[in-house]
Amino acid sequence: MKVSELSAESGVSVATIKFYLREGLLHAGLQTAANQADYDGGHVRRLRLIRALIDVGELPIAAVRATLTAVDDESTSLHDAFGAVMHGLDTVPPDDTAPDIAAARREVDAWLRRRRWKIEPDAPAPHALATAVAILRQFDFPVTLADFDEAAASAERSAEFEVAYARGMADRAAAVETMLIGTVVFERALAEIRRLALEAVSARTERRHGSGPRRPV
Template identity: 65%
Template sequence: MRISELSARSGVSIASIKYYLREGLLTSGQQSAANQAVYSEQHVRRLRLIRSLIDIGGLSISKVRATLAAMEDETTPMHDAFGAVMHGLDEIPTDNPSADIGAAYDEVQAWLKARNWRIEDDAPAPYRLAELIATLRRFGFPAAPTDFDASADFVDQTAEAEVHYARSMPDRTAAIETMLIGTVIYERALVEVRRLALEAASFRLDKTD
């Protein structure tokens, strides 16, 4: 297919496709003439993954490049490839944390150890959880990592099912795309369910007053 059909099939503009080609995120098509190239179904899938990483995952071009490199390197274990996606969804601030965030971070690390959750040192999630706990405390909430034990028990089961499902995909590209979309969309779904539960709880309490 030519670039115009590739654009129509993938839903990505020709300008964006040319940009991804220049940035090395998308491999060149097979030259059919001096100024023409032919693209394959693999290019459609690659564009779909790139757009997923950018639009759904919110990754920068540099992080997309790193994720794709991990995906393409067959010597990289799938766990590390998944890690590239997970860590790419956020980043640890470069500023030194305040004392309360630092204290909360130490508590989070102890909590992870107690749960026997092995998390890489450069993972942003523990720091972000510490930030949230510290913020709750600033507003008078007696928050602690152990408050999330019940939620952690639940997501621990669902996470294992998600990873199994992603790893059952026919190739690394599909596995990483599945992991990314499942992570981002499922997280958003859980947030919405919690908001529904809060509204329902407020209604019940209002009726009993």
């Protein structure tokens, strides 16, 4: 298909498609004339992937490029590609030696061992989780890692499904893409569900308490 058809099919403007081609996020089409190229279903799929990472995952262009490089690198095993994709989603942790974060990090590591979750030493997620726990405590939330056990068990069941689903894909690129989309988009969906639950519970509580400056006297 022509670039105008690719634009209609994907819902991405021609100008944006050309930007992604220049930035190396989208592979070039098959050159059919001096100023014309032919695009296929693979381009439509890649455009959808890029839009999902930017619009839903809110990744900056540089992170999208790094993540897509991991998708396209055929020399790594599926697991290493999954890891590269997931590690690329987290911003690199600052060299944070605050004592409360270091203490939370030791608790996170013990919790991961207890769960028998094998995590690469350079994965950014344990540090990010420790930082979150330390911040909750700074704001006096009485939180321990055990409070996340239920969420972890549920995440593990969901991960079993997602990993099996991705590994069942016909080819390697589709498997890594599926893992990436699953991670970014399920994460977003679950965050939105939490926000909806908070709003619903707050509304219910407001009716019960009926307090606050707006209450008619």
